[in-house]
Amino acid sequence: MIIGIAMYLYKPFNTHEGTSGFMTVNHEEKRSFTQEFFFFLKTFGIIGLAIAFVIGQAASALVNAFVKDIIDPFIGLFLPAGSLATLTVKVPNLAGTTSEFRYGDLISNIINFLVIALVVFVAYKQLSRYNIVEDKTKGEKK
Numbered sequence: 203m204i205i206g207i208a209m210y211l212y213k214p215f216n217t218h219e220g221t222s223g224f225m226t227v228n229h230e231e232k233r234s235f236t237q238e239f240f241f242f243l244k245t246f247g248i249i250g251l252a253i254a255f256v257i258g259q260a261a262s263a264l265v266n267a268f269v270k271d272i273i274d275p276f277i278g279l280f281l282p283a284g285s286l287a288t289l290t291v292k293v294p295n296l297a298g299t300t301s302e303f304r305y306g307d308l309i310s311n312i313i314n315f316l317v318i319a320l321v322v323f324v325a326y327k328q329l330s331r332y333n334i335v336e337d338k339t340k341g342e343k344k
Contacts, residue, residue, distance in 0.1 A: 269314045286310045
């Protein structure tokens with residue numbers, strides 16, 4: 203996103219015949235606030251970004267549910283505690299009470315991250331296969 207903002211700032215707003223300055227506006231063409239707003243949305247691709255964000259959130263919720271409801275209980279079948287959520291270590295602290303370290307929850311979040319990373323990787327490979335995005339993992343062609 204920062205790269206998009208930087209590219210936007212170095213791109214002239216309007217380049218008409220005879221004008222080519224930085225952020226120049228043709229005085230014959232005055233834009234209303236609404237027109238400027240829609241120009242802003244088109245230039246930054248905000249609508250596409252918003253759609254991608256919403257789809258990403260939905261996919262993340264789906265993967266979270268998959269890990270919590272399917273993978274964690276499956277792993278719990280092989281654990282004496284019965285689930286990853288119950289894997290904890292209680293350590294006495296200086297105040298005389300105990301602190302609880304929930305390392306099972308950490309393991310669950312690591313699994314969650316790996317599943318999301320796998321989904322993103324597979325989607326990236328498929329998009330690059332059909333030349334929708336450029337595959338940055340391949341070397342430059344000479």
